Amino acid sequence: MMEDDVILKVENLSKQYRLGLVGTGTISHDLNRFLARIRGKEDPYLKIGESNDRSTKGTSEYVWALKDINFEVKRGEVLGIIGKNGAGKSTLLKILSKVTGPTTGAIKSRGRIASLLEVGTGFHPEMTGKENIFLNGAILGMTKKEIASKLDEIIEFSGCERYVETPVKRYSSGMKVRLAFAVAAFLEPDILVVDEVLAVGDAEFQKKAIGKMQDISSEGGRTVLFVSHDMAAIKSLCYKSIVLNNGSILFEGEVSKAIDKYLQSGIENSNDNTKIEFTSQKSTFIREISLKNHLNNSTKFIEMGQDLIIDLILFCSENKNDLKISVLIVSSSGEKIAAIRSHESTSQRFQSNNPIRKLNIRIKELNLMPKDYYLTFALAVNGNTIETKNEVIKFSVFENDVFNTGKIPKGNFINYYMSEWSIE
């Protein structure tokens, strides 16, 4: 019975791309393919593809942008698709929306798929907003009658009422997004594919758009496939999520676990490490700094309101008895936000006979807004600062429902605070 609920089924989907220039080699490869086909053989170039990892050098000209993807989506479900740049998200959506064909495998669907892949697809700059609504709607598969019946709603939702008779080339980019999203929002497909379109709109419009998508799935009983790098949007919209990595599915399941998985996967290949090491000729120096989250996992991604753990390895050839360590949190624009100092926070002096001393600093319940921050370290011996490491390591705070209200604090601030509200 559960089978009946499945509206979209992706089976062993793979997509191969040829790297490099389309040039003189193309004709010979085409001919080889053609010969293989008329002799009833398999495409000779299908065997030699490699997995698609953009940062490593490969030997084959052919790569798999997607390899053996399998998943199902049920009616009314909102599926989040997350992954790094180049993980295959857009390729997957392109195949879903029939823009390009798969190399092998199949997609089976019980409903009409419409995609909202990018802003203002098919907008003609010389035509007015209204004319473009019709054109865009028709491109997305609506009939003229359908559009005409929803025209007023579309214009109202877009909030561009004043400009409907103005050519679209005079619109701001935000207005174009609004108009484009408004048209797509009133489309009534069974499956709507949305790819990071919301990135351009302002906060108010993003909220409106996310609300509309929620309505589409909950009231309309329609299915949404949503691709985004905005974890907060993914978290608030989706029940289920898949994480793509190098063309294959890394994880499929509950959304918060998927986000964790995604953030983890980011580290392995990322250039900003969670750990940095130093060497020095000095008798006392910081040898290693590494970051962990509250679960003691190595990561540079910390959820709002959670603890940040810093593991510090110091090298002290002499048994210095007065060590002071300061950690500064610095915003990405260079503002010093907070200082955590050993001599203020604790009476510990970290004495040991071992020249290698491992320190563990737990900064509790970071009340920082989602952004990137840097850490600066300073080491003082007997009152003299002997070493400073300015902004050596970066960590990112990501959204979390810290107030337990389902609303994530927004805005360009540094801190957030817990508060209690009452009425007398």
Place this chain on the structure above:
Amino acid sequence: MQQKWLFVITPKTKLIDLNLKEVWQYRDLLMLFVKRDVITLYKQTILGPLWYLIQPLFTSVIFTLVFNNVAGIQTGGIPPFLFNLAGITTWNYFKECLTATSDTFKKNEQIFGKVYFPRIIMPMSIVVSNLLKFGIQLLIFIAFYIYYSLYLGSSIQPSIYIFLFPILVFSMGLLGLGLGMVISSMVTKYRDLTFLVSFGIQLLMYISLVVIPLSLFQEKGVEWLVMYNPMGYIIEMARFLLLNEGNISQFGIIYTGVSSILIFLLGIVIFNKTEKTFIDTI
């Protein structure tokens, strides 16, 4: 019990996969594309749609001066200017259809890369919007026609088969669309063809009987130059229908009809094969 799938996307493609039902569903899009082409073509120009008329008129004037007055090509009993105008107007329709459809994929890469709709809508809309332009140019032809017969007293009259003219236009549309689709599909991989088209079409004009009548080719014994060119027959037939001048052969009619249909079918096959994956190669 499993409910049937609405559609399945697989890498396999049928040879002829023209989904007419789907094209019909998107008919509004076709009309909107036509509307877009028409209203945006001459935006921010001073003369606007007058350009539709200036082009064939000036070409005809120059051709008459060069080919008829200077080179002395005889056009039988009809005024050379009308002879040229008829040829150029008809030829222009074919030319516009072919050149505009032949870069369908390249020109619409942006939009084709984002959304799906039956790709054939795009070249079809070009053929239809050019039809509109052709209609306007035909009006100009009619105006001169009346001027010549009433004021200058030329003894010209249309053929009694003039009612077949739409069929001729249709077959010309098929030919232009078919050829354009073949070329546009190949352009996705081999850009060389764009250059070939732009100068090839100019050369083709001279062996398509636009300025030189069939009788002259026959006279000089180089009939083979135009024998296998369906466009040559179309232009000659158009002139026959409009001005009752020229010779029509049964072979020509059948050859033109059959080749138009064959090229159109070939165009659809290649176009369908390309539309599935062209976005990866363009």
